[in-house]
Amino acid sequence: MTRTVQSPTDHVVVVGAGLAGLATALHLLGAGRRVTIVERDATPGGRAGRLDLHGFRLDTGPTVITMPELIEEALAAVGEKLGDRLELVDLHPAYHARFADGSAIDVHTDPGAMEQEIREKVSAADAEGYRRLRDWLTELYRVQMATFIDANFDSPLDVLSPDLARLGALGGFGRLGSKIARFLDDERLRRIFSFQALYAGVPPAKALAAYAVIAYMDTIAGVTFPKGGVRALPQALADAAADAGAEFRYGTTVTGLERSGGRVRALRTVPTGEPSADGDRLAADAVVLTCDLPVSYGLLGRTPRRVVPMRWSPSAFVWHAGVPAGTGQLDHLGHHTISFGDAWAGTFDEIITEGRLMSDPSLLITHPTATDPSLAPDGHGLVSVLAPTPNTDKAPLDWDRIGPRYRDELRGVLAGRGIDLGESVVEHLITPDDWGRMGLAAGTPFSAAHTFAQTGPFRAGNLVRGEGNVVLAGSGTTPGVGVPTVLVSGKLAAARITG
Numbered sequence: 213m214t215r216t217v218q219s220p221t222d223h224v225v226v227v228g229a230g231l232a233g234l235a236t237a238l239h240l241l242g243a244g245r246r247v248t249i250v251e252r253d254a255t256p257g258g259r260a261g262r263l264d265l266h267g268f269r270l271d272t273g274p275t276v277i278t279m280p281e282l283i284e285e286a287l288a289a290v291g292e293k294l295g296d297r298l299e300l301v302d303l304h305p306a307y308h309a310r311f312a313d314g315s316a317i318d319v320h321t322d323p324g325a326m327e328q329e330i331r332e333k334v335s336a337a338d339a340e341g342y343r344r345l346r347d348w349l350t351e352l353y354r355v356q357m358a359t360f361i362d363a364n365f366d367s368p369l370d371v372l373s374p375d376l377a378r379l380g381a382l383g384g385f386g387r388l389g390s391k392i393a394r395f396l397d398d399e400r401l402r403r404i405f406s407f408q409a410l411y412a413g414v415p416p417a418k419a420l421a422a423y424a425v426i427a428y429m430d431t432i433a434g435v436t437f438p439k440g441g442v443r444a445l446p447q448a449l450a451d452a453a454a455d456a457g458a459e460f461r462y463g464t465t466v467t468g469l470e471r472s473g474g475r476v477r478a479l480r481t482v483p484t485g486e487p488s489a490d491g492d493r494l495a496a497d498a499v500v501l502t503c504d505l506p507v508s509y510g511l512l513g514r515t516p517r518r519v520v521p522m523r524w525s526p527s528a529f530v531w532h533a534g535v536p537a538g539t540g541q542l543d544h545l546g547h548h549t550i551s552f553g554d555a556w557a558g559t560f561d562e563i564i565t566e567g568r569l570m571s572d573p574s575l576l577i578t579h580p581t582a583t584d585p586s587l588a589p590d591g592h593g594l595v596s597v598l599a600p601t602p603n604t605d606k607a608p609l610d611w612d613r614i615g616p617r618y619r620d621e622l623r624g625v626l627a628g629r630g631i632d633l634g635e636s637v638v639e640h641l642i643t644p645d646d647w648g649r650m651g652l653a654a655g656t657p658f659s660a661a662h663t664f665a666q667t668g669p670f671r672a673g674n675l676v677r678g679e680g681n682v683v684l685a686g687s688g689t690t691p692g693v694g695v696p697t698v699l700v701s702g703k704l705a706a707a708r709i710t711g
Contacts, residue, residue, distance in 0.1 A: 214364045216711045217681045220497045222246060224709060225479055227466050227511075228502035230258020231695060232685040234449035235286045235702025236500050241456040242289030243710040248494065249450075249458055252465045252484045255443075256450035258502070259650075259657055259687075260695075262443040265638045267589035268534040271442040272642060273657065275578040275596065276548065278429040279696040280436055286449060286699060290456035297448040299439040301583055306435040308546040310629065311400050312554035312572075318546075319404055321434040334398045345395035345405065348382065349428040355379050356425050361691045364704050365669035384422035391421040403552055405431065407574070410600055411693060413525025413661025415560035423662060429696060437547060437583050467491060469499070469511055475680045498681040500705050505660065505672055505688035506653045516676060520665040525658035525693070526563045527603040527644035529611075531619045532596045533636040534588055542579065542593050542633060549577040551629055563600055567607035569618065573599050573625060595633060597622055604644045604655030611643035659687035667692070674705050683708045 224240050226233045229251035237247045255262060261272035277300070284294040294300070305318040305325075317333055320326040323346055331339040359375040383391050392406050406416035408426035438444040454460060461481070468480040476499050482491040501508040505522075509515040535542055553559065553572035562568045576598040581588045588594045599622060602609075619641060626633060644655035653659070660666050671692060674684045685705035687693045692701075 215366050215675060215708070217498050217683065217709045221681070221709045222497050223248070223495070224498045224500060225250060225494060225496040226500045226502065227479070228258055228686070229253075229256040229446070229450060229460065229462075230502055230686065230698070231260055231446060231449070232687070232698040232702045232705070233258070233500070233502040234446060234453060235699045236502065236685050236705045237453045237458050237702075238286045238289045238449060238456070239703050239706035240709060241453060241458060242291075243706065245709070247453070247458045248461065248496075249453070250461045250464050250466055250479065250481060250494070252463070254462050255447075256460075257443060257446040259652075260442055260446050262441070263532075263640060265534065265640060268592070268594055268638055269441055269443070269587045270532050270594070270596075270640060271580065272530070272532070272640075274442060274695050275576075275580070275598075276430070277436045277438065277442065277445065277695055278433055279699075282696050282699040283445065283449075286703070287452055290452055292452045292456075297452055298444060300436040301439060303435045303437055303547050303583065305546065306430060306548065307404070308549045309400070309404050309552065310549060310631075311552050312629070314630075315400065317400060317404065319431055321432055326431075330401065334401060338396050338398050338401055341395040341397070342401070345392070346432060348395070349424055349432055352379075352382055352384060352422065353425050353428040353432075355382065356384075356422060360422075360668055361425075361697065362700050362703070363691075364707060365673065365690060366675075379422060382421075384420065386421045387417060388419040388421045388423055389416040391424065392416070399556075400552075403556060404550075407550065410526065410560070411658060413523075413564075413658055413693070414663060415557070415564060417557060417560070419662070420664065420667070426694065429694075435548065437580065439584055441580060441584065441587055461494075466511060474678075476682055496681075498683070498709050500683045500685055500709075502684070502686040502702075502705075504652050504686070505684075507651050508684055512676060512679060512682065514676075514678070516672070522653075522672075523661045523663055523666065524603050524605060524654035525656050525661040526606075527601050527647060527654070527656040527658070528642075529599045529601050529615070529618060529644070530596055530642040531599075531622060532594070532640040532642075533633060534592055534594055534638040535634055535636055537591050537593050542595060545577060545579040545582060545595070545631070547579055547582045549579070549631075551575045551577060551626065551631065559600075563602045564606070567602045569601060570599065573622070575599050575622065575626070577626075577631065592637060597626070597633075601644055604648055606654075609644070611645040615641050615643045653688075658693050660693075662692055674701070674708060
């Protein structure tokens with residue numbers, strides 16, 4: 213039996229109204245707990261942030277939403293239906309991939325459409341390889357989900373199960389890049405089905421093949437987009453939690469924890485941005501911390517010992533631009549476009565090992581107004597360009613100085629690849645330094661890298677030894693980084709309290 217917080221747990225305070233905190237709250241409310249959510253910002257979302265600029269509605273965090281059944285599960289905990297709270301649009305294709313040689317491949321989640329795309333643009337042999345890859349990805353997901361993703365671990369021994377042997381038999385402990393290459397000969401296709409490893413902070417050539425489960429979520433389970441922008445997702449979860457009885461305290465920062473008898477008895481809070489203000493005391497029977505790990509550990513006053521030092525994922529530079537409709541190639545962009553440079557393996561070495569910006573960058577371009585024009589004023593469109601970068605531990609660059617120059621460089625790179633974004637009406641840049649100012653370790657929104665020593669039972673646990681009634685949730689703890697996994701982390705955190 214997995215460890216749980218011992219009673220009393222009647223009133224739970226959740227710190228953070230990001231996706232992990234909101235999922236935690238919904239599962240707790242469904243189990244009959246009274247829940248108070250403390251959030252430093254004025255709105256819910258956390259890393260799934262929002263910014264309104266002159267009529268443009270920017271999503272400043274994730275842009276790719278997969279596995280909507282996990283959203284549905286969180287809402288169902290309080291008797292809600294997803295369709296009553298959120299309108300999700302399936303994206304077809306999920307991605308449009310463009311390559312340095314001028315070729316392009318649409319990534320379809322429908323097996324017939326994707327097989328035809330590959331047969332027409334690549335080869336019949338790779339179309340057959342895709343079918344076999346799809347079967348392998350589906351089985352990989354089936355084996356991993358219940359045992360290794362949607363599960364609490366108290367010990368590495370907890371993974372000793374028949375599914376561990378099945379994962380090994382599937383080649384899950386080999387290398388992702390070489391495993392994908394067994395199915396696909398074309399280098400472009402190999403990139404499409406392995407680039408997701410970068411979200412986990414590991415190059416495809418070095419990532420465990422088990423991380424192909426992210427490719428399953430993207431290329432098989434499908435990609436969706438909420439009407440109203442990604443911001444609509446945390447807002448829907450927060451509204452459902454409030455209607456189920458949760459109390460929200462927005463604009464409130466937790467400054468400390470009061471302990472006695474081996475338990476946290478209360479939280480000390482102040483209005484955000486007013487550290488010298490007279491604070492409040494918020495009593496709690498149990499506490500869930502969803503801050504980035506170093507912030508949570510700072511509140512606890514202790515960092516658990518690790519045999520291997522924590523390694524953080526690469527970061528990201530994001531350029532948001534509002535542009536007039538008809539600008540350059542904007543009207544021809546799909547919702548998600550991946551612009552691959554000619555270089556590949558070397559780019560990972562540059563940002564992860566050498567601490568340098570990519571000399572030939574691969575970029576994720578998101579054009580949300582292709583799906584929801586209401587996100588921009590009439591006659592305008594919205595686009596964001598994400599470039600992976602070193603984190604601030606690996607490369608403490610002066611982003612306030614180089615950010616605008618790097619934006620101009622990316623503008624030129626895209627124009628050279630036939631994607632001319634023209635001049636912007638409004639712009640907003642998010643740099644690794646900005647992520648750091650948000651309290652994210654090493655200036656990365658992707659948290660702790662999914663190395664072997666930071667995966668599954670070896671990842672930072674959601675229980676901290678010696679803390680009798682404190683649970684952690686979010687990207688840094690189990691099961692890991694990404695919208696689906698942080699929703700699961702909230703469910704797992706709630707289970708530590710409710711049993």
